[in-house]
Amino acid sequence: xxxxxxxxxxxxxxxxxxxxxWLFLAPGFLMFIIYVLVPIFESIxxxxxxxxxxxxxxxxxxxxxxxxxxxxxxxxxxxxxxxxLVLYLLSIPAGLAVALxxxxxxxxxxxxxxxxxxxxxxxQVVVGLMFTWFYAPDFGLFSKLIEEITGQQIxxxxxxxxxxxxxxxxxxxxxxxxxxxxxxxxxxNINPEQVEAARMDGAKGLKLLWHVILPQLAPATFxxxxxxxxxxxxxxxxxxxxxxxxxYGSSQVLSYFMYEQALSEYGFRMGYGAAIAVVLFLxxxxxxxxxxxxxxxxxxxx
Amino acid sequence: xxxxxxxxxxxxxxxxYKVVLPIALVLWLLPLIGxxxxxxxxxxxxxxxxxxxxxxxxxxxENYTAVFRDSPIGLYILNSFKVTIPTVIGAVALSxxxxxxxxxxxxxxxxxxxxxxxxxxxxxxxxxxxxVRDMTLRAGLYDTTLGLVLFHVAFQTGFCxxxxxxxxxxxxxxxxxxxRVEGVSEWRIFRYIxxxxxxxxxxxxxxxxxxxxxxxxFWATVLVQGQHAMPVTAGLYSLNGQWVAAWHLVxxxxxxxxxxxxxxxxxxxxxxxxxxxxxxxxx
Numbered sequence: 001x002x003x004x005x006x007x008x009x010x011x012x013x014x015x016x017x018x019x020x021x022w023l024f025l026a027p028g029f030l031m032f033i034i035y036v037l038v039p040i041f042e043s044i045x046x047x048x049x050x051x052x053x054x055x056x057x058x059x060x061x062x063x064x065x066x067x068x069x070x071x072x073x074x075x076x077x078x079x080x081x082x083x084x085l086v087l088y089l090l091s092i093p094a095g096l097a098v099a100l101x102x103x104x105x106x107x108x109x110x111x112x113x114x115x116x117x118x119x120x121x122x123x124q125v126v127v128g129l130m131f132t133w134f135y136a137p138d139f140g141l142f143s144k145l146i147e148e149i150t151g152q153q154i155x156x157x158x159x160x161x162x163x164x165x166x167x168x169x170x171x172x173x174x175x176x177x178x179x180x181x182x183x184x185x186x187x188x189n190i191n192p193e194q195v196e197a198a199r200m201d202g203a204k205g206l207k208l209l210w211h212v213i214l215p216q217l218a219p220a221t222f223x224x225x226x227x228x229x230x231x232x233x234x235x236x237x238x239x240x241x242x243x244x245x246x247x248y249g250s251s252q253v254l255s256y257f258m259y260e261q262a263l264s265e266y267g268f269r270m271g272y273g274a275a276i277a278v279v280l281f282l283x284x285x286x287x288x289x290x291x292x293x294x295x296x297x298x299x300x301x302x
Numbered sequence: 303x304x305x306x307x308x309x310x311x312x313x314x315x316x317x318x319y320k321v322v323l324p325i326a327l328v329l330w331l332l333p334l335i336g337x338x339x340x341x342x343x344x345x346x347x348x349x350x351x352x353x354x355x356x357x358x359x360x361x362x363x364e365n366y367t368a369v370f371r372d373s374p375i376g377l378y379i380l381n382s383f384k385v386t387i388p389t390v391i392g393a394v395a396l397s398x399x400x401x402x403x404x405x406x407x408x409x410x411x412x413x414x415x416x417x418x419x420x421x422x423x424x425x426x427x428x429x430x431x432x433x434v435r436d437m438t439l440r441a442g443l444y445d446t447t448l449g450l451v452l453f454h455v456a457f458q459t460g461f462c463x464x465x466x467x468x469x470x471x472x473x474x475x476x477x478x479x480x481x482r483v484e485g486v487s488e489w490r491i492f493r494y495i496x497x498x499x500x501x502x503x504x505x506x507x508x509x510x511x512x513x514x515x516x517x518x519x520f521w522a523t524v525l526v527q528g529q530h531a532m533p534v535t536a537g538l539y540s541l542n543g544q545w546v547a548a549w550h551l552v553x554x555x556x557x558x559x560x561x562x563x564x565x566x567x568x569x570x571x572x573x574x575x576x577x578x579x580x581x582x583x584x585x
Binding site: 192 | 351453519
């Protein structure tokens with residue numbers, strides 16, 4: 001009866017396999033379009049305007065970008081982003097070192113591994129507060145240490161020369177934990193026969209690590225690279241918590257500079273902020289493209 | 303195994319390793335230990351300049367009571383749950399569907415869509431900030447937990463799709479084939495054959511998304527202004543501004559804010575690490 005009433009079931013039966021993926025994709029992809037894909041293009045559009053977020057947008061073409069090129073804070077942010085990027089990469093060898101140190105089977109080692117991983121679970125807000133307090137002049141443990149060594153007091157977070165490095169150290173703490181766990185998993189899956197064969201041939205220590213172990217850890221290294229590069233360029237929380245870009249804007253990074261300009265206390269500059277965001281986006285797209293190209297190659301091989 | 307198992311080393315080396323291990327751990331966790339100690343320190347210690355020494359007494363109960371009594375941190379925590387739990391449910395549910403679609407069907411644009419999700423996962427938040435804030439305002443969702451939930455669900459779906467799709471690809475495809483031969487509908491294949499096998503992936507993603515969203519600070523400051531909807535990360539930051547030099551309270555507040563994801567991690571450790579290290583072994 002029902003089949004006679006409507007031609008739908010027949011149509012559905014025939015085309016089910018073609019339509020099903022789109023129906024399964026629809027809700028998730030729709031959300032993704034609304035909140036991620038479209039806003040990227042909107043931001044690019046807004047970056048060509050002067051806009052306070054409330055009134056009408058005024059088209060100024062490349063005006064925001066021209067202003068950016070004259071803005072000292074922009075260059076400070078860019079420079080700091082590069083420092084972040086380079087130094088953040090240290091978490092990869094550091095994570096590998098910790099992983100090698102912990103890759104043993106002694107009683108309680110599982111607990112040790114979890115506790116070494118612990119900093120990654122903490123919010124960056126908490127990490128930022130911890131390190132601010134660590135660096136606090138007069139009483140901070142780290143400041144005391146520096147005073148012991150150099151004989152002079154240095155307020156890390158109030159000193160233009162050191163502030164960015166101080167924040168990066170705080171960032172390296174959880175990031176190293178992250179890389180460590182990636183490498184621990186990688187080490188767990190190493191082909192033991194190859195290692196034994198290499199040992200038979202007399203390879204050991206650093207040589208064995210470099211020629212036999214590291215190539216097998218390549219997938220872990222790749223993921224560690226991706227999350228570290230992306231994480232370094234995304235750095236916002238720690239800068240906001242520890243210094244708010246100060247002193248005198250010397251610890252600015254593009255992400256925080258953008259936020260500050262767009263939602264400035266002196267009036268919202270959404271257009272200018274969007275222009276900064278576009279620059280950051282383009283920088284990150286270079287890395288994202290590299291990563292995706294490699295991932296596609298892997299996908300083809302699989 | 304690499305490095306060489308310590309059991310094969312000289313007894314002296316073995317002992318050294320066992321001694322160095324706890325010392326290294328204490329040094330590694332020093333910032334955390336400092337904060338934990340300070341959170342139970344009497345206020346008088348701070349006044350006397352005893353910041354890093356042994357606390358002169360145990361004031362944990364006073365400090366933690368003071369944090370909950372004198373600040374809205376209880377409300378902030380509640381808000382964080384109101385944001386985090388619906389996000390976990392939403393993002394995991396949506397990505398079960400998208401992951402299934404991308405893993406099981408061959409169609410034009412499959413890989414393009416997949417990598418669109420992957421790439422979306424890596425972009426800077428700032429490129430989304432102005433439009434998302436504007437959209438949330440216009441929808442009347444600014445300053446609400448729902449506004450945060452909707453954004454987080456959409457954004458986390460990118461990461462979750464990557465995860466789910468790769469997980470389903472690893473399942474035996476023959477199961478699905480034979481069900482199709484028997485005429486089982488696509489929806490029932492998803493619901494009764496694939497979904498039950500996805501339990502470990504769902505568990506892993508749930509803990510990860512919980513942690514990511516709980517710890518989010520950027521969107522909490524961009525999409526929320528008032529106390530009534532503020533998650534604990536943003537709340538803690540504003541409290542830090544009020545409690546100048548009251549480090550024992552800031553510390554206690556930090557510990558409270560960190561507790562839920564930490565508890566989640568220790569309870570679901572295996573899943574957490576399985577999720578985080580996805581792809582670290584093959585490829």
